[in-house]
Amino acid sequence: AQSVSQHNHHVILSEAASLELGCNYSxxxxxxxxxxxxxxxxxxxxxxxxxxxxxLVKGIKGFEAEFIKSKFSFNLRKPSVQWSDTAEYxxxxxxxxxxxxxxxxxxxxxxxx
Amino acid sequence: xxxxxxxxxxxxxxxGQDVALRCDPISGHVSLYWYRQALGQGPEFLTYFNYxxxxxxxGLPNDRFSAERPEGSISTLxxxxxxxxxxxxxxCASSLEAxxxxxxxxxxxxxxTVT
Numbered sequence: 001a002q003s004v005s006q007h008n009h010h011v012i013l014s015e016a017a018s019l020e021l022g023c024n025y026s027x028x029x030x031x032x033x034x035x036x037x038x039x040x041x042x043x044x045x046x047x048x049x050x051x052x053x054x055x056l057v058k059g060i061k062g063f064e065a066e067f068i069k070s071k072f073s074f075n076l077r078k079p080s081v082q083w084s085d086t087a088e089y090x091x092x093x094x095x096x097x098x099x100x101x102x103x104x105x106x107x108x109x110x111x112x113x
Numbered sequence: 114x115x116x117x118x119x120x121x122x123x124x125x126x127x128x129g130q131d132v133a134l135r136c137d138p139i140s141g142h143v144s145l146y147w148y149r150q151a152l153g154q155g156p157e158f159l160t161y162f163n164y165x166x167x168x169x170x171x172g173l174p175n176d177r178f179s180a181e182r183p184e185g186s187i188s189t190l191x192x193x194x195x196x197x198x199x200x201x202x203x204x205c206a207s208s209l210e211a212x213x214x215x216x217x218x219x220x221x222x223x224x225x226t227v228t
């Protein structure tokens with residue numbers, strides 16, 4: 001069965017620090033990859049997604065992610081975090097021929113001023 | 114416009130009772146998904162619909178769980194004879210088209226607690 005691994009469960013940073021959250025998936029076929037974010041008290045919302053083409057994907061709020069097929073990875077990055085980036089971040093992948101998403105366990109990011 | 118709504122937002126029930134969780138997707142969205150999220154975990158797929166047809170129910174944990182979307186809009190997830198292990202956040206999402214990879218818009222979730 002397909003799975004998604006997020007290596008960092010809890011990350012604590014100071015404002016202006018750089019961020020990289022790891023995500024690896026296990027599926028050998030064509031994949032669609034997503035990063036979702038949940039800010040405190042809010043719904044899950046899409047941060048960015050990769051379908052095809054340029055493996056470097058840019059999303060909202062200055063986030064980007066790079067798809068590296070050979071490493072089965074889709075790591076999320078931001079050069080300089082802000083206090084408002086405090087949230088939980090989930091990596092997800094489409095499985096097979098269906099639309100269902102397989103999520104990782106999430107990474108809780110805390111940014112201190 | 115209005116997003117995905119779910120009701121109730123919180124539900125506390127006693128073990129053995131049946132519960133029904135409702136999801137109202139974004140108007141015009143074809144696909145509707147149900148996920149369950151335990152504390153400290155990511156959302157776990159339960160089932161999904163395109164229009165009124167249930168396309169995949171492979172994630173439903175057992176036959177106490179069922180879902181319907183009779184008119185292709187509002188959906189109900191029903192859990193019969195609830196058990197404590199059913200306690201979780203139940204999330205609903207919808208997407209515009211029945212195409213792989215379309216963005217799923219999530220509702221606020223229903224927090225179910227079985228005592």
